[in-house]
Amino acid sequence: MNTGFSVRHKAVRKGSARSPGRLPAVVIGAGPYGLATAAWLSAAGTPRRVFGEPMECWYANMPAGMYLKSVPAASSISAPESGYRLEDFRTARGRGPVGDRYPIPVEEMVDYGRWFQERRLPELEREKVRSVGHVDGLFAVTLDSGEEFLAEKVVMATGQVPFAHEPPELTGALPGELVSHTSRHRDLSLFSGQRVAVLGAGQSALESAALLHEAGALPTVIARAESVAFGTPPDTDRPCDRPRAVRIAKPGSPLGPGWSLLACSRGGGAVRRLPQGVRLRLLHDVLGPSGGWWLRQRVDDRVPVLCGCTVRSVGAEDGTVRLEVEVEGTGAGARTKALRADHLLLATGYRVDIDRLGLLAPELRRETRTFHGAPRLSAGFESSVPGLYFTGLAAAPTFGPVLRFVAGTGFAARRLARSVAAGTRTRP
Ligand SMILES: Cc1cc2nc3c(=O)[nH]c(=O)nc-3n(C[C@H](O)[C@H](O)[C@H](O)COP(=O)(O)OP(=O)(O)OC[C@H]3O[C@@H](n4cnc5c(N)ncnc54)[C@H](O)[C@@H]3O)c2cc1C
Incomplete structure (x- = not known):
């Protein structure tokens, strides 16, 4: 890519103030997946820079007055330490515990995400990334402010909005x-x-x-x-209060009760090994409209x-x-x-297509191997471009429906952070 970046190499900051000398991993996006990824990267000691407005999509691209469909127990952003769940936020705000019959107002989710960011990721840089190019195997990152720097790894946690499907x-x-x-x-x-x-x-x-x-x-x-x-209203607020026979026939899971939903919530790694057609069908059929x-x-x-x-x-x-x-x-x-x-x-949903991610330089998009528009990902969420990772909805065609929801942040962030820290270069 000829961005002029490489010729201005000397002017480019190497590494970051937080980790002089080492090139950082960059996380783009501060929604639930970006925040969780950054938290797990920090626990792994990976130098990183994280960009975005916390929970921007939740207050700018969802209607005011909306309620979440997911229950409180399935709406926490993952962190490696305890004390950052939605329940902890409610306690910190002096609000009582809530169960499955409590629909979460979107405004509460936004406040929770901001609270998570302030407490767990105060280093977040509230800036937009303008472009990501590829220079000598590294990533040339340009911010809206005009700052340019090199990164060894880039995690795309840019969410679903770029994939809005408009026939x-x-x-x-x-x-x-x-x-x-x-x-x-x-x-x-x-x-x-x-x-x-x-x-x-x-x-x-x-x-x-x-x-x-x-x-x-x-x-x-x-x-x-x-x-x-x-949907049908939950019989009780807590799944453990349901009769044993009901719990056996339809065990609780973050995606809802039932064995297939439990398998999808827990088995993202196994879903990745299924044939492509089966994975796409799962994504379409599980928790349909x-x-x-x-x-x-x-x-x-x-x-x-x-x-x-x-x-x-x-x-x-x-x-x-x-x-x-x-x-x-x-x-x-x-x-x-x-x-x-x-x-x-148009309430016509979202379709993953990395060609819609305009902030990635055209050659990076071309180098990224895809299927039906979605990136092919390794078990550690790495694309066919070494060092370029995708999480959230972009990873759902690989790891299944749990990646469409906040409930998938634990699975994704843990794996991804491990893979970034280890520098694994497994084939997608
Ligand atoms: C109407 C609606 C209702 C939903 N209800 C639920 C629900 O009840 N429960 C549930 O679990 N899930 C729900 N979802 C899905 C939920 O939105 C996603 O699971 C979740 O937001 C994914 O988190 P994310 O971090 O991947 O994406 P997002 O939350 O979209 O965050 C991505 C972030 O990246 C930022 N970004 C993008 N480009 C750049 C850039 N160039 N530089 C810096 N930052 C950038 C954006 O500003 C955004 O803040 C709902 C989705 C919609 C649309």
Whole structure:
């Protein structure tokens, strides 16, 4: 890559103030995965620099008023020492313990993540990384401030936002102000009084629709699925209070009760050894689209939900969105329905594609071996570019669905930190 970086080599800081002489490992991103990785790297004594705004995605790319679908016991950011769980944060704030029937407000999760960062990673540098290039086997890191330095290893903990899936046939047919992905919204009340067509059938679609309705908007959910599903409320607050027979038939796990979910939560390493097709199917099928149990009463009889509907075409007309929706049958015999909305909200999820990570220099993206857009990773989360690591959602196609959730931070950060510290160069 010709960034001019190598010719300015002498001006580039080698190492960091924290570890003079040694090149640092750089962690990009300060969401749950970046914070956990940095905590485990520090325990391993690895010199590091960590960049990002703590929990930025949780306050900038999720709607205010949202609740987490994961239970408190599955929502802690991993640290090698005790004292950093969500429960510890609540105790430190003088709040009582909570169990599985407590939906966590997103605002509480943001406060918890910031508390974790202040106590465990005060060295976090609240800056954006502008680019990462490759120079003589090292990484040339440039910050938004203009600072440039070399790193031996880079951990991409940049989360899901770059992977927001916006079907091009929908976004291409509408001007930008009439269509947006859910990840672009913090404040859904800006749609108050407007008709909003919400596309999708998962938690994001259903919760956005509930929040829109409560903010005085007129949402309609359009789902391809034949019906939308909601979870069932936990019978007890603590899994250990469930009858023994129930615990044996459906053991508790961070992803929910059941043997298959327990296997996915505990067996990330084993998932990696499964054939690629099986892994991708697991990622798609395990915990498929559904709303949290506490969401049903906010959607049923309040928000129109059109199931079994596929959007056939969209277009702009008089400053509004015109949708043609297939409601029955397919192809020429399909029955269609026309809908009008003031905005089309895409709750269409996320698809890993490292070509979307613009901060990685094009040659680094080219050198990174992929499958279906996702990086091929070693057991230690290292890509085919030695020293370049991926964690969080980008690693989910390799290690399975637990990497989609905060519950996966322990598994990922422990392995990754061990691999970085050992400098292992196993083949992905
Ligand atoms: C609507 C919604 C609801 C969810 N609910 C739950 C839930 O209930 N439970 C659960 O476990 N999971 C939930 N998830 C998934 C959860 O968001 C992820 O598991 C978690 O955020 C992953 O952590 P992360 O650190 O990989 O990514 P993120 O939290 O996205 O953090 C990545 C960080 O990287 C930063 N970054 C990106 N580029 C740069 C750069 N160039 N320089 C510096 N920093 C950068 C971003 O600002 C961001 O803060 C939800 C996701 C969504 C979208």
